[in-house]
Amino acid sequence: MKKNVLAVVLATALTASYTMSSAAHAQASFSDYVQTQHSFAHEHMDNVDVLVLLAAESDDGSIALPQMWSEDTRNMIQNALAIEEFTGKNGQQVELLALPGFxxxxxxxxxxxxxxxxxxxxxxxxxxxxxxSDKTDNVVVHAKGYSDAQIAAMAHGMDLRNYRFDKYKSEPAARPDYTVHWHGDNGSAAAAAYATTQPLAHGVFVARDIINLPGSDGYPQAIAELAQEAVSGYDDIKATVYTPEQVKEMGMGALYGVSQGSQHKAHLLVVEYQGGNDEAPIALVGKGNTFDTGGYNLKTSGSSIVRMQTDKAGGAAVLGAVMALAGKDAKVNVAGVVPLSHNLISGSATLPGDVLVAGDGTRIEVVNTDAEGRLILADGIWYARDQLKARAIADIATLTGSKVGAVGTDYSAVFSDHSALLEAMKTAGETTGELVWQLPLGPYDGIIDSWLADVQNVGSPGAQAGARFLQHFAKDTPWIHIDMAGNAYATGANGIHPAGGNGYGVRLLAEWVENYNAANK
Incomplete structure (x- = not known):
């Protein structure tokens, strides 16, 4: 990827370039992802393709129109708005074409x-x-009366929607390539506010790239190398990759066992950002199962297995969140731990009924090889607790179909018995729109007990069994589990997400880390 370092705010031009970042961080050019640009200089333009007038809701439906427009133009617009009963309610829109003299x-x-x-x-x-339209060249948005943060958020939303993953297209469709001119109250302040959203967008884009990679291209070593390249321009992110031999030598038998049937063996990716003092880090642990056949408990639904490259979405979210926090110089120490596996079938694959030994010595009966995510997360959580001495741990994974049955895909399910972690996560969900819903951890005693080993990797209810299994490895470290099954991918565009992998969790985790850190220093 190309590296570019530019100033955060080009105050003289008041134009935010997609290659802007803080001076301490070289990042891949935004043009690798989107071609659209934003300008915050307030200057009149002629022959505008689209002019957007933002209007707040009012009880009487009155809309303030710029006095620079002619009286005839204002009257025509007001009449059209009255006919459409426009009141400024969120989502309302009226379009007028070819206004005379406009x-x-x-x-x-x-x-x-x-x-x-x-x-x-x-x-x-x-x-x-x-x-x-793809044929649009320039857009003007009248945003007088809206805050710098609101303008920046709108521009950020446009960036997120305009991302394209088209590397596998023989003839990619033209990407949108226009400039949006934001006319607010303070151009330089809006440009500065927008610049703070770019590290977050970049983290989302990298996560989407990882999620979208097919299984044969996005295997553990490939993802580890992609991640190392993605963070190589950040002076204050340290990336460590443990090879399959090292994973095995360190005793992470649960992680190693999931991949032992594949030619692509397990890796462990650790990315550490130190933006705070010497306090222990907050750890994010993300499931990085790069393709999931289900193992010998084979997935038999074609519609299910064909999208199993998305099983690495939790790990992608963790990497993106660490990049976002580093990119904005967040004053916190955070570590991302991504166990990377490739769950395939062969003569050497783990069998149902086998016993694997995790990093903390726990002996796990593998009752179902398709419940592999919790196996690799077990060793990831152990590493965060035992090796990094994390002061709090959040794990995130596309873990269970039971979660989808319980809360659908409008929410992620969260499990924890630590109120501070839960409150910070709920607030983060409300702020970012990546909503969470708490499900109970207990009582459910005995649901992962095994007659053969210390624990087994399945139980009922399914989502709770997965959470209770992971809690075992967090032990007394404050811990929260996010089951994001069903949230990582969509066949069609929706809201801020284009079709494909959406980078779900990057914004949630980054917001949560700052919320929790601010309240629990």
């Missing part, structure tokens, strides 16, 4: 509701991006 070919009047929270502003930006 400097824009199209005018979109867009309602923003009574208040415009961050997640709503991001979604609004994504909606605008989805509606803009």
């Amino acid at each position: 400097y824009a070919k199209r005018l979109w009047v867009v309602g923003t509701g009574e208040t415009l929270q961050r997640k709503d502003a991001e979604k609004l930006g994504a909606t605008l991006a989805a509606q803009l």
